[in-house]
Amino acid sequence: MVQTLLRSCLWLLVALPLFAQAPGAAPELPLDPTLPDQLKELKQLVSDPKMVGDFQAIGLIQALTKELDKKNPKDKERLAKGLGEVFRTGKVRPADKDSLYKEASDALAKLSTDGSKELAKAVVDPRFKELIAVQAHMMLSIGKTEDDKQVELLLDTTVRSPYDQLRAASGEALGCFTSLEIKQRREVVKTILREWGSLHQKATTADNPSPGAPIDPAPANARKTLREVEGKWNTTLQKLTGTSFTAYPDWQRWLNKNQNWVPPSAPKKT
Secondary structure (H helix, E strand, C coil): CHHHHHHHHHHHHHHHHHHHCCCCCCCCCCCCCCHHHHHHHHHHHHHCCCCCCHHHHHHHHHHHCCCHHHCCHHHHHHHHHHHHHHHHCCCCCCHHHCHHHHHHHHHHHCCHHHHHHHHHHHHCCHHHCCCHHHHHHHHHHHHHHCCHHHHHHHHHHHHHCCCHHHHHHHHHHHHHCCCCCHHHHHHHHHHHHHHHHHHHHHHCCCCCCCCCCCCCCHHHHHHHHHHHHHHHHHHHHHHHHCCCCCCHHHHHHHHHHCCCCCCCCCCCCC
C-alpha cells in the first residue's frame, strides 16, 4: 500500500507541469544560462577605450540574435536591454567607426517592442547628436519593429527634424506600419502630405526679380529637402494607402476626394 502511494505521488510530480500547461500550447522555451555571461562580455568589449574590440562585439551581436524564435521571451527582453547598453557604454564611436551602433540597431529591429524601447531611447540620446547617419539608421530600425507606440516619434521627426537625412529615414520607416489602425494610418498620410505640400509651395515660389531684392533662401532650402525626402515619403504613402501616385499634386487631389479612404488589407505575417 505504501509503495503504491509513493508511486502515485511520483507520477503526480512528473505530470503536474503537463497539466498546468494549456491544452495544445507549445512547451515554454528554457532560459539560456549562457546569456548573462555573453552580455557581460559584450559590455566589456564595447567599454574598451581603444575600441579594438568592436569587430568582435559585432560578431557577438550577430551570434546573439540568431534563431530568436527559439529564445524564451525573458531572454529576448534581457537581450534587448543588453543591446541597448551598447549605445550607452564606452566612448562614442566617430562617424567612420559607427558599424557597432548600426549592427546593434539591426539586432534590436528583430526584437519587436523590446527592441523599439531601446532604440527610442538611443535615438534621442545627446551622445549621438552629431552622428546623423547613426540616428537615421536607428529610425529605420524602429520602423522594422512595427511597434505602433513609436509612430508619433517617427512622424514628428519626419515633419520637424532640421536634418533632411533624418526626415527621409523616419518617413521611410513609417512605411513599415501597414497594419496600423485605419484612423491612425489616415492621420500619418495626412500629416506627411501636409508637410510635403508646404515644402512644394516653398520650392515652387519664384524668386523676386527686382534688382537688389534680398535673396530668400527658403525656396532653395525646400528644393534641397525635397530632393532628399520626396522618394522615401512617396514610397511610404504608396504602402500605407495602396495608391500609386508619384507627384504631390496628384496625391493632394486624391486626398481631397477621398478623405475616408480605405487601405488594402494588411499582408499576412508569416
